[in-house]
Amino acid sequence: xxxxxxxxxxxxxxxxxxxxxxxxxDDAKVLSxxxxxxxxxxxxxxxxxHLVDINRIPDLxxxxxxxxxxxxxxLVRESDLEDSQLVRTRYPLLFDxxxxxxxxxxxxxxxxxxxxxxxxxxxxxxxxxxxLGAEVVASGQKGERRIPIVSFFTGPFATxxxxxxxxxxxxxxxxxxxxxxxxxxxxxxxxxxxxAAVAVQLTLGANGACERVGIALTNVGPMPIKxxxxxxxLKGQRLDDGTIKRAAQLAADAAxxxxxxxxxxxxxxxxxxxxxARALRKALARVGAA
Amino acid sequence: MQVHVSINGEKHEADVEPRLLLVHLxxxxxxxxxxxxxxxxxxxxACTVLLDGRPVKSCTVFAxxxxxxxxxxxxxxxxxxxxxxxQEAFMAEHGLQCGYxxxxxxxxxxxxxxxxxxxxxxxxxxxxxxxxxxxxxxxxIVKSVQHAAATLRQGG
Numbered sequence: 001x002x003x004x005x006x007x008x009x010x011x012x013x014x015x016x017x018x019x020x021x022x023x024x025x026d027d028a029k030v031l032s033x034x035x036x037x038x039x040x041x042x043x044x045x046x047x048x049x050h051l052v053d054i055n056r057i058p059d060l061x062x063x064x065x066x067x068x069x070x071x072x073x074x075l076v077r078e079s080d081l082e083d084s085q086l087v088r089t090r091y092p093l094l095f096d097x098x099x100x101x102x103x104x105x106x107x108x109x110x111x112x113x114x115x116x117x118x119x120x121x122x123x124x125x126x127x128x129x130x131x132l133g134a135e136v137v138a139s140g141q142k143g144e145r146r147i148p149i150v151s152f153f154t155g156p157f158a159t160x161x162x163x164x165x166x167x168x169x170x171x172x173x174x175x176x177x178x179x180x181x182x183x184x185x186x187x188x189x190x191x192x193x194x195x196a197a198v199a200v201q202l203t204l205g206a207n208g209a210c211e212r213v214g215i216a217l218t219n220v221g222p223m224p225i226k227x228x229x230x231x232x233x234l235k236g237q238r239l240d241d242g243t244i245k246r247a248a249q250l251a252a253d254a255a256x257x258x259x260x261x262x263x264x265x266x267x268x269x270x271x272x273x274x275x276x277a278r279a280l281r282k283a284l285a286r287v288g289a290a
Numbered sequence: 291m292q293v294h295v296s297i298n299g300e301k302h303e304a305d306v307e308p309r310l311l312l313v314h315l316x317x318x319x320x321x322x323x324x325x326x327x328x329x330x331x332x333x334x335x336a337c338t339v340l341l342d343g344r345p346v347k348s349c350t351v352f353a354x355x356x357x358x359x360x361x362x363x364x365x366x367x368x369x370x371x372x373x374x375x376x377q378e379a380f381m382a383e384h385g386l387q388c389g390y391x392x393x394x395x396x397x398x399x400x401x402x403x404x405x406x407x408x409x410x411x412x413x414x415x416x417x418x419x420x421x422x423x424x425x426x427x428x429x430x431i432v433k434s435v436q437h438a439a440a441t442l443r444q445g446g
Contacts, residue, residue, distance in 0.1 A: 001330060008291065008308035008354050031355075038350045039332045042311075051308065053355060079344075103420030105335055105398060108344045109351070190419040191333055 003041035010053045014139050014168060017054050022141045022164035024050045030166055031055070032114035033077065035106045036123070054166060063087065070094075070172040078107035078115075091172065092286060093181025093201050097128040100183070103191040113167040119157040122193040126153060126224035128183055131199040131214035134172045140165035156222045176211075179203040180286030182279045185218065186271055188262065194219040195262040196271040198251065200279040202239075204287055210234045215247070215276060220255035220268055227251040230276065239284050248277040293357050297322065298366030308354050312346075313337045315353035316363060324364040324393050328422070335421035338394035339363050345401045347420070364393035367400065375441040376400055376434070385434030387425035394421045399435045407443055411436070 011017040021028055029037060029048035032055070040046040054060070060075040063084050070091060072081075081087050081098035088095045101107060101115065101124050115125040116136065129136075129149045136147045141164045152160050161167070175181075185197035197218035205211040213234045217225040230250035237243045252273035259265050294303050297320065304319050316322050316339065327349060328336030337349040340362040367374040376396055379385065386392040395418060402409070402417040409417070414435045415428070423431060 002311075003309045005307065005309055008352070010354075010357075031352075034352075034355070035332065035350060038352070041309075042330060042349075051352075055355065103335070104417060105338055105345045105347050105420035106332065106350075109346055 001042050001044065003038070004044060004047035006048055007050045008053065009050060010056045012056050012058075014057060014166070017052055017057060017166055018140050018164050020050075020052050021166070024052070025163050028052055028163075030114075030117065032075070032117070033110040034114075035102065035110040036114060036118045036120060060168065065090070065174060068174045070174060072112055072170045072172070074111065074113040074166065074168050074170075076112050078102075078110045078112060079104070081112065082107065090174070091132075091181075093128055093132065093183055093199060093283075094172065096181075096183035097124050097199065100124060100185045100187070100197075106191070113170060116152065116170065117159060117161060117167050119153060119155075119159045121153075121156060121221055121223050122219040123224075124183070124185065124194065124197060124218055127197065127199040127216035127218040128181075129170070129172070130216035130224055130226045131181060131201040132172050132175075133201075133214055134170055136167055137169035137171060138162075138165040139168045144168070146171070150226065153223045175201065176203050178205075178287055178290070179212075180283045180290065181214075182282035182286065184275045184279045184282070186275065193262075196220050196255070196257065196268050196275060198272060198275040198279045200276070200283045202234075202280070202283050202287070204239075204284075209236055209238050211236075215251055215279075217251065217255055217272055220257035220272055222256070225254055225256070227254040227276070229254060234280075239280060244277050244280050247280065248273045251276040291354055293353050295353075295356050295359060295361055297361045298363060304353075306353050308352060310353045311349055312339070312341075312351040312353045312356055312361075313348040315356075316348060316361070319353075322363050322365050326390055326393055328390060328394075333422060334391070335394040335398065336391050338397045338421060340397055340401055343401065343404075345398045345420075362397070362400075364396050367396060374400070375446050376403070376438040379434040379438035379441065380431075383430050383434040383437050385426070385430045391421055391423040391425075395423070395431055399438065403435070403439055403442060407439065409435070409439060 028050040031053040060073040181201035203212040215227040257268035326336040328334035
């Protein structure tokens with residue numbers, strides 16, 4: 001269908017973009033990849049009266065690792081992540097995730113920042129960023145601030161971004177040695193949202209026990225879910241059949257899925273249980289292989 | 291708003307509403323109807339064109355976003371009366387039935403083969419996973435892409 005009419009703005013700098021957003025307030029939406037927003041506009045589920053297209057802002061499409069952080073510019077496309085040797089080899093959880101977002105054509109435009117800013121619990125990067133313990137850099141009229149990912153998602157399609165702010169960078173801590181992660185997503189077909197998906201990132205200590213673990217869930221609640229009880233039970237423990245089984249059950253308990261065409265509540269919760277166990281094992285195997 | 295685009299090497303200019311989708315600019319305003327609209331939900335990929343060399347779903351891009359940029363549509367595959375090896379391959383391998391998805395398949399494959407000269411069957415299937423076909427079951431589409439890849443490797 002045809003979207004509602006809007007005024008189009010194409011700022012050439014972050015300052016210009018945030019000034020526009022400050023002036024236009026709730027009537028404006030940021031246009032980044034547009035692969036979540038434009039479909040909503042075509043269905044008239046979203047009818048912003050102004051679009052602020054940030055794609056002309058230079059120097060926002062970088063992937064850089066330095067000083068213990070992987071810094072991703074706001075205009076990094078999902079396909080850029082897939083093509084990055086750095087991401088594939090050193091951030092396998094992120095690589096896994098980018099490959100299962102939508103389809104290859106959508107990924108040429110879809111941005112990782114947009115995937116977070118849209119605030120859709122069905123999007124894949126939120127859980128991955130929660131598992132990685134990332135940070136979002138937001139720029140607004142008052143300057144730049146850093147938002148820890150655990151504070152970023154505030155409700156369905158709602159984030160901690162103020163109306164005048166755009167995400168300019170996402171910062172992922174470089175994992176320590178003996179770390180690995182995995183993202184497992186069950187979807188009915190390529191391009192679908194997850195029936196359920198689980199992101200795991202773990203670090204083993206010298207003694208083989210779990211030093212740090214992040215477990216987060218996609219599309220099984222009104223917001224992306226950090227499975228904190230599952231994480232707590234693994235800290236300091238060796239990952240074996242017993243501990244993995246307990247963590248997987250706790251992750252399933254943390255899920256609050258809605259019944260829909262993808263399945264009933266019990267099925268989705270059990271999927272979380274199975275996917276969590278598999279993702280933990282896959283991450284463990286990746287640590288072992290490294 | 292004025293939009294200036296280069297399509298298949300030719301410059302075009304049009305005065306459009308910001309909400310005009312790129313696929314409508316291409317089809318309705320510029321009358322290049324090789325690009326198709328197959329769904330309303332960004333799934334089918336029949337509208338796939340190349341924007342600055344990269345496949346995009348033109349139904350999910352506004353025409354104004356393409357201002358000052360280069361677009362290639364299926365009409366741009368033929369050069370000086372000669373069909374592109376992909377087009378020849380789709381004919382040779384019966385890679386289409388109704389033809390509705392075909393422009394999208396061709397554009398996605400064209401960009402894909404530029405980056406991957408010797409793809410496996412699995413590589414091809416993943417590459418076209420954003421383009422849906424209701425007729426063929428994909429088998430002959432994959433064969434067509436393999437056929438074209440071989441032709442291009444031989445310098446054809």
